[in-house]
Amino acid sequence: MRHLLMATVMLPLAFGHAGGALAQSVSPAFQDNASEAERKAGNSQANAELFYMIQQLQGEVRRLQGRVEEQRNLIDRLTKQSRDRYIDLDQRILKLSEKVSEAPATSSASSEGAADSAEAAGDSGVKTRIYRQPSDKERTEYQKIQTLIHQEKNYDQAINGLYDFIDEYEEGDLTVNAYYWLGEVYLVEEQLEQARQAFTIVATRYGDHRKAPDAVYKLGVTLDRLGDKEQARGRMETVVRDYPNTSAAELAKKYLDSSNG
Numbered sequence: 491m492r493h494l495l496m497a498t499v500m501l502p503l504a505f506g507h508a509g510g511a512l513a514q515s516v517s518p519a520f521q522d523n524a525s526e527a528e529r530k531a532g533n534s535q536a537n538a539e540l541f542y543m544i545q546q547l548q549g550e551v552r553r554l555q556g557r558v559e560e561q562r563n564l565i566d567r568l569t570k571q572s573r574d575r576y577i578d579l580d581q582r583i584l585k586l587s588e589k590v591s592e593a594p595a596t597s598s599a600s601s602e603g604a605a606d607s608a609e610a611a612g613d614s615g616v617k618t619r620i621y622r623q624p625s626d627k628e629r630t631e632y633q634k635i636q637t638l639i640h641q642e643k644n645y646d647q648a649i650n651g652l653y654d655f656i657d658e659y660e661e662g663d664l665t666v667n668a669y670y671w672l673g674e675v676y677l678v679e680e681q682l683e684q685a686r687q688a689f690t691i692v693a694t695r696y697g698d699h700r701k702a703p704d705a706v707y708k709l710g711v712t713l714d715r716l717g718d719k720e721q722a723r724g725r726m727e728t729v730v731r732d733y734p735n736t737s738a739a740e741l742a743k744k745y746l747d748s749s750n751g
Contacts, residue, residue, distance in 0.1 A: 619698040622662035631655055632664045635671070645675050663699075666692060670701045670708075677712060686712045693725075703729055703738035710742065723749060 624632065635655060638648040652672045659665055673688030689712060692705035710725030722745075729742035 618700055621666065621699065622660070624659070624662055624664045628659055628662070628664055631658075632668070635668070639671060639675060645679055648675055666696045666699045666701055669696070670705050673705065673708060673712070677708065677715075682712055682716050686716065697732075703733035703736045706733070707738040707742050710745065714745075719749070 631651075632655065635648055635651040638644045638651060649672065652668045652675070655668045656665055656672075669688055669691050673685045673692070676682070676685035676688060686709065689705045689709035692699065692701055693709050696702055696705075706725055706729045710722045710729070713719075713725060714722035726742040726745045729736075730739050730746070733739050
């Protein structure tokens with residue numbers, strides 16, 4: 491009887507310990523599964539964010555590649571445009587040189603007749619010819635170009651406008667000015683060979699124009715920047731000799747004084 495009572499008491503205790511051990515053995519496994527699920531969920535979210543970032547970077551690379559291609563096309567177009575303009579200026583100088591070489595020598599009588607239609611430029615001995623005066627439309631177009639140069643500093647558009655102006659209007663007072671300002675803009679843009687050609691046209695073809703002294707001086711400046719010091723000095727001496735009592739002559743004297751020093 492006594493042994494039966496002991497067995498009755500010990501049996502529930504044994505089952506109690508076994509149940510606790512079973513519970514303890516099941517709980518970690520469940521927790522491991524939950525942690526693994528959370529880990530997978532975290533990895534999945536990280537992968538999604540990484541994929542999104544890669545997509546963004548790829549899109550940015552495509553946009554940058556597009557911009558690079560646009561810039562390359564723009565540079566190619568501007569290079570071709572500059573080369574075409576250089577050739578155009580060179581051809582203009584060649585044609586002007588041919589006209590000068592083909593022109594017959596003027597007699598003293600014809601020279602006197604020409605002097606009647608010219609006015610003196612200070613005490614220089616160089617006669618300033620009166621060129622065709624511009625129309626109102628021509629003045630308006632010219633002023634637009636001046637605004638592009640002086641106010642807006644839009645030199646590329648100004649160059650286009652100057653070429654169009656020269657092509658549209660026959661030789662006249664503002665046409666010569668347009669050649670001069672073409673040289674000025676090219677000089678600012680450091681396109682020295684084109685500047686040289688533009689100033690040369692004014693200096694050689696339109697030496698009797700009011701812009702000629704400035705053009706010869708700026709031609710000297712351009713030659714100096716090109717490294718041709720001897721030619722530059724020669725142009726400065728021409729300004730002083732042929733166009734004395736002008737502001738260009740004063741600037742040329744300063745250049746010559748500084749080069750002597």
